[in-house]
Amino acid sequence: MKKALSAALAIAMTLSMAACGSSSAKTASQETTAAAATTAAAAAASASAGSGNSANYPTQNVNGIVQWGAGGGTDSLMRPLSALAEQKLGKSIVIQNMTGATGSVATQYVYDAAADGYNLLMGAENPALYDVLDISKLTYENFDCVYLIGDEVVGIVVGKDSPYKSFTEIVEAAKAAPDTIKLSTTGTGGLPWEVGSFIMDVTGATFNQVPYDSDASAKTAVISGECDFTVCKVQSGIEDWKAGDLNYLCLLSEKPVEIMKDVPLITKEYPDFEKYLPWGPFYGVFVKEGTDPAIRETLAKAFSAAGPEQSYQDVLKNFNINFLGYTGDEAKNYIASWRENTVSALKKSGAIQ
Secondary structure (H helix, E strand, O other), rough: OOHHHHHHHHHHHHHHHHOOOOOOOOOHHHHHHHHHHHHHHHHHHHHHHOOOOOOHOOOOOOOEOOOOOOOOOHHHHHHOOOOOHHHOOOOOEEEEEEEEEEEEHHHHHHHHOOOOOOOEEEOOOOOHHHOOOOOOOOHHHHHEEEEEEEOOEEEEEEEEOOOOOOOHHHHHHHOOOOOOOEEEEEEOOOOHHHHHHHHHHHHHHOOOOOOOOOHHHHHHHHOOOOOOOEEEHHHHHHHHHEEEEEEEEEEEOOOOHHOOOOEEHHHHOOOOHHHOOOOOEEEEEEEEOOHHHHHHHHHHHHHHHHOOOHHHHHHHHHEEEEEEEOOOEEEHHHHHOOOOHHHHHHHHHOOOO
16 A cells, blocks of 8 residues: 555656756647656555545645646745645645646646545646636536635736836837747746737737746746746746846736836736736635535635634735635635636637637
């Protein structure tokens, strides 16, 4: 039993390390192979762990499967929250970064594991759109939201040595030389890709999109000058902005962000962006559909107790995350509304039919 669990974890860790070490797009066959391997790991882990008794849950440590790489926006929110929640659970939450295919490798892994509460999907908004983007047949409708943490504002960023001093300058350069200005993304369906679709609709500019395995990697590519710009969450870029390594040219927001009050809103340069606002990513913790309601309740209580803790509220404040703290139907309704609004926006932009 222990050997089976060790083998499963070894497979998952190997996949995570391989994904984090790559800064180039994966082929469809590579993604399929990775997904198949993680599925096998999930099955082995589930078989070795057993379903356990929901009345005594948890009887062993819980796996927190983060869709994106270490150091990224999602990862940076999940680790401190998990450290607080595990104190309420009485068992450790072991964080694993499982990257690939816009987070769908991690999503598939959790879905293929037993619905026993021992594998938590720790993700951002991306799975809400998998089906309409032909990334995966799975969406958040195949999971139950344990805890919806919050949502946030994003902006257009460039490196400190960038020749572009405004968003308009990037657009004009892209229109003068179509498909040459490099936009670092996290792949189709990722945050920069989504906003890139809105930009193309409003301005007519097209870009050379370069995919990376996480928003942290996409941001680093801009700081290093490897790419010209990206779309970055305030929480992911704020420390680099404070250090002067990253410059926010504008924010996709209806109102200024207090800590960045001098950064202009995108509607100042392109008023037509108003039709896509308000819009931004969200973060949550999920379990596979069919998980015992008693287990979901235990997890929801643990995370609901952890979220309002002052130390975690300080994390959210520092990252400029709008705290939600939703569970149950409130979380489900929020995600359904977000999906409806975003699909509508992507249809308007022409990114999807």
